[in-house]
Amino acid sequence: MTVLVILFVLGVLTGVAVAVTLSLFAGRRVIGADGRPGRRRGPGRIVLGLIGLAVVALLLAVEGGWFYANAKFDEIDRVDVDVDGDSVLAGSDGGTNYLLIGTDNREGVDGNRADSILILRTGDGPARLMSIPRDLVVPRPDLGGERARINAAYNSGPVNLIRTVQESVGIPIDRYIEINFVSFADLVDALGGVTINFPTPAIDEGSGLNVQEAGDVELDGEQALAYVRSRKYQEVIDGVPQPTSGSDLDRIVRQQVFLREVLGKAGSSRNPLHLARIGNALVGGLKIDNHMELFDALVFAWNMGQLDPVQTELPVSDAGDGATVVLAPEAEGVIADFAT
The missing domain is CATH 1.20.58 (Methane Monooxygenase Hydroxylase; Chain G, domain 1)
Structure with a gap:
């Protein structure tokens, strides 16, 4: 409308x-002087x-x-977020909460893979960007309250993930955006590369990451994809590869940095020809909720070009099994900041 x-x-x-x-x-x-109109x-x-x-x-x-x-x-593909004719998107009273899902549907792997679950908050002060760990264990509404990894909720469909974030984490969602990292490699090339800051040179033989210098490094689509996929990230110090923690949280931070940089660069472009290339690359790599209109999408794109979101950490603690985490008591205040 x-x-x-x-x-x-x-x-x-x-x-x-x-x-x-x-x-x-x-x-x-x-x-005229002769009486004729003119x-x-x-x-x-x-x-x-x-x-x-x-x-x-x-x-x-x-x-x-x-x-x-x-x-x-x-x-752009739409994600149906309606149940019995009504949207499951609760919407927040203050700002706008975007649920950003980063997927990695690589060749040879069956099923859906939600590599990152992010919430971007805008409209009520400084923008905030928060990651939800994939291994966070919460009550799952689709399982009747049984506790399970939040990542598995996505495997049962976006509606289940939205409901889990809203009901079990406590953050109302206004908009749903799904980003395919594989397709975003094409977007990086359309943008002419994306700049990522590396404290040291870095490698990962598994993903193919090979950054040979420290500082601001411009990555092409192939290397950007290797960066967000990296699970065995190694810093090269004095010429010797040094393993990092390899934790899921570290990888989430890298994906968060990537999304902030690539969406920011895409949103800041004002060249019509450049925007056309960006639009062609974006179409294949995005899914959005079926209630989002063009004006909403343009507001989101404009915001990403103007904002420098504050990185917000969701406090979690080990669940006791060494593989999963639960919300820490300190998480209540952080969640409230996104919920009001």
Whole structure:
């Protein structure tokens, strides 16, 4: 509905601008000395007419760009978040909570893989970005309250994951966005690379990561994918590879950095040709909830280009089995910040 209203307004403005411009170039009706009607076109009218032409061209460009953006937006896959005709998205009272799911559907692996579960909070002060560990154990609504890994909720479908985040973690969700890391490699190439800061050179033979220098390094699509996939990340210190903790939390931080940088760079572009390439690359790598409109998506893209989200850590503690974690008592305050 928002899109139709905007297109209607643009159409009306274009029509008015065309009518005014034609009137200016036609000139003012006058009666000549011989009594015959005629038109007078002074320099002022010509200048105003040229300005009118520029306005018409601008409006047509905006309208054409909007039609193109809407056509691309319609190509993005939708995720049905309705149950019995009603959306499961609860929505927050203050800001806007985006549930961002990073998936890695690599060749030869069956099923869905939610490699990262992130919540971006905007609209009520500084933007915040928080990761939810995949191995967090919480009561699962789809299992009748049985405790299980939150990551497994995604394997049962996005609706189950949304409900789990809302009911068991306690954070209401406004928008759902799913990002395929494999397809995002194409987006990185469309952006001309993405810059990641490395404290030291780094390698991972398993993922193919091979960064030979420290500092800000521009990664292409292939190396960016190797960076977010890295499970055996090693820092190269004095020429010797040193294993890091290899924890799921470390990998989540890397994926968080990647998403912030690539979405920020995509959202900050204003070049129409560049935006067209970005749009083509984005279409294959995104899924969004079926209630999101183009205007919502543009707000999200604009925010990602302007924001530098504060990294927020969700406090967790070991569940006692060395493989899973549970919410720590300190998590209550962090969750409240995202829930109100």
